[in-house]
Amino acid sequence: MMSAGRRWDVQDAHGNPVYLTEERWEHIVEGHPEMAAHEHQLREAVRLGVRSQDSLNPQKFRYLRAFRSLWGDNTHLEAVVLFRFEEDEGRPVANNYVVTAYLKEIG
Amino acid sequence: MTMKEPQIRYDELSDTLYVVFVPGESATGIELNGHVLLRVDKLSRRPIGIVLFDYSILVQPTELGTRRIALTGMERLPPATRELVTTILRSAPVCDYLVTREPDSIAPEVELGRRLMFAGASPEIERRDSSSVRDVPKDGGRRPLIFICHSSSDKPFVRQLVKRLSAEKVDSWLDEIQIRVGDSIHGKINEGLSRSDFFAIVLSKSSVQSRWVQEELSSASTMEKLSRKGVLLLPVLIEECEIPPLLLDRRYANFKDDQESAYQELLDAILHHFEQRHPEVNVDSLRGVEPPKNADARAIIDPEVLMSMAPRHFEEFVAQLLSDAGYAVQLAPITHDGGYDIIASREAGFPGLKPEKMLVQCKRWKNPVGATHVRELAGIRMIARTSRAALVTTSRFTRDAKTAAEHSGIDLVDVDDLLDWVRKAHVPRS
16 A cells, blocks of 8 residues: 555646655655756646657556756656555545656756 | 676566666656557667556457567657667567567568566566465466455355366466455456456455455456456355445355355356367366276266366267257357257157257366256246256255256156166166
């Protein structure tokens, strides 16, 4: 269950609730140290980014957004969000959370 | 300058594999396609790391061998970046992990290097949440591997099943892999697909109560993925429950009534399918017994030798006996689940000898065959409109089965009849 240790919650442009946990943030920074200074941009990417469904895992969605002043030559931030459910008194409740995020250069 | 051994770690939650050449260093990300990110220091033109998204899918071999990954993102790179990436891809250490094929193409293809192929099982690779997956045996690929998806409350049954399968040299992969509230069956399938030949789902009240089982096992994409990968889905019913819609037309091993018969059916399905996917592997070698190879050997056959045959060899054996008896025989494909294994036909020959078409179902079982199987074959014969149908077993038939056979006109061939048939058909040479 991912709901423990939430760092923040936002709604994406489609109204879906998405959150980031402490554990996932640590994981993101460990794998992509350049992300350490861009937590705000990560949040904005989920909130306002262009959403696309992963071609191999239909429960995985990617949120892409361009930013100025990202680390190095990176131009965009991509957040990967898993869309799942958890159970609340027998009823499924959305459980969408950021699993990873990274910077990339486009163009 | 020598480079330290890279750190390789797998993150199960995001299904991502990280290869880190320079730990702790920031980098520019260059997406080679939607699943491969190269992290580089553009100033020093050094690779910092490689990130493989959906790793458990990328690592799956295809029918043609190792999966090739087209770097379609290369086309969109500015010329200077493309040149840098091409140089890095061709040089150590990256070339050890992403092996470039057709390097001169504008969108080259890569294969994962050997060190990444068994990343989940390699001791040199740190695995997050490593308790959830048991290492694949070193001779993986030679023995059937079955991924068992189950509810934690069904663990006692699953443990027994794993123990029996293990005795038949069928490996299981389960450990902490369970259906928990909030878990995704889809995610579990992805994990299971990466290495398994079979995906067994244990159907019980507690497992199907989960809405996720209902929804995700009913997903066409899940079914298509299993089918595309050649992974056989094996529903295992252990108690009365509502079966997910897309499993309704699938034959399941029914452990709720006759556990022994269900186990034999499950094992037969596993060995059948495995034999087809891995023709290079002698399924009999899994049992440590060679099948009889000629008529003389068959003539001195005993029930133990019959039982030691792989199910498919037993079908071939019966087909040969029918052929020797003058029938034209056709074996059903291994994956065929039409309820019969052989079609035997004979043209009209001598005056009075009518043409004949017979469906034959083979049961290489230790335990008696019950009436259900007789009735099932009778139903199939009606649909196929054949003149005869026979059930052949290495075991015996229950009393109910015999009664059902009398009523429905099904021929029964038990182990004694079979041995008698062999002896009459093949007199050993002196």
